[in-house]
Amino acid sequence: MNREEILIANFQKVASALSAACRRSGRDPKEITLLAVTKYAKDSDVLTLLQKGLIKHIGESRVQQAQARWEQPEFARFNTVKHLIGHLQKNKAAKAAQLFDFIDSLDSLETAEALEKNLPQGKTLRTLVQVKLTDKETQSGLPLAEARKLVQDLKKLSHIKVCGYMAIAPQGATEAELRKLFRPLKQAFDEDFSNQPERYLSLGMSEDFETAVEEGSSLPRIGSKLFAENLEGL
Numbered sequence: 001m002n003r004e005e006i007l008i009a010n011f012q013k014v015a016s017a018l019s020a021a022c023r024r025s026g027r028d029p030k031e032i033t034l035l036a037v038t039k040y041a042k043d044s045d046v047l048t049l050l051q052k053g054l055i056k057h058i059g060e061s062r063v064q065q066a067q068a069r070w071e072q073p074e075f076a077r078f079n080t081v082k083h084l085i086g087h088l089q090k091n092k093a094a095k096a097a098q099l100f101d102f103i104d105s106l107d108s109l110e111t112a113e114a115l116e117k118n119l120p121q122g123k124t125l126r127t128l129v130q131v132k133l134t135d136k137e138t139q140s141g142l143p144l145a146e147a148r149k150l151v152q153d154l155k156k157l158s159h160i161k162v163c164g165y166m167a168i169a170p171q172g173a174t175e176a177e178l179r180k181l182f183r184p185l186k187q188a189f190d191e192d193f194s195n196q197p198e199r200y201l202s203l204g205m206s207e208d209f210e211t212a213v214e215e216g217s218s219l220p221r222i223g224s225k226l227f228a229e230n231l232e233g234l
């Protein structure tokens with residue numbers, strides 16, 4: 001297989017694993033939006049999947065790296081939905097407010113206010129509040145109770161639309177541990193967002209997305225299973 005064929009095969013493997021997880025948990029695959037994490041991917045690999053029309057929602061970790069890539073005309077011509085998934089420093093808020101459609105890693109009202117202040121005229125920025133799942137990990141995000149309070153506080157900002165929660169599971173967690181960490185967050189998500197049509201629960205990465213989807217994730221974030229698997233050394 002050449003590089004393009006491997007990338008397409010990787011995509012298809014992820015797509016069928018997502019459908020299988022939906023079947024096992026009685027969910028409709030249409031409820032799931034795949035967030036393709038491109039932070040480590042080569043430009044040419046990202047362009048391959050874009051040209052095939054396979055990916056639309058894009059996750060980048062760093063504002064500057066995202067800017068360098070997505071402001072190039074060959075990337076900008078695609079109609080993508082760009083998500084910031086890495087921690088946002090307040091001094092990068094102005095750039096982030098212009099570049100991204102979603103900030104999935106929001107963890108403070110001050111940052112949200114800085115984003116709102118810098119939004120282009122007429123733009124509404126979608127956000128997810130990042131929740132910290134354990135206190136052992138050196139994780140960013142807020143403990144669940146504080147995250148839920150931030151969701152309420154964000155409602156007073158008219159151009160920031162809060163659409164759900166994002167969380168990163170600790171590395172190496174067992175399936176049982178993952179389920180136990182994901183469930184309270186799913187429950188809070190259902191309580192806080194059930195009467196909002198546009199909502200996302202972003203759980204799961206390459207190693208845990210199947211469990212995450214079974215537990216209710218609607219926006220799994222997948223990088224290495226798309227852009228690294230079977231490509232080392234090529």
Ligand SMILES: *Cc1c(COP(=O)(O)O)cnc(C)c1O
Nearest residue numbers: 037085205206207221222223224
């Ligand atoms: C890098 C990253 C991912 C993707 O990780 P993979 O294991 O490569 O799929 C998902 N979410 C966040 C927040 C990340 O930083």
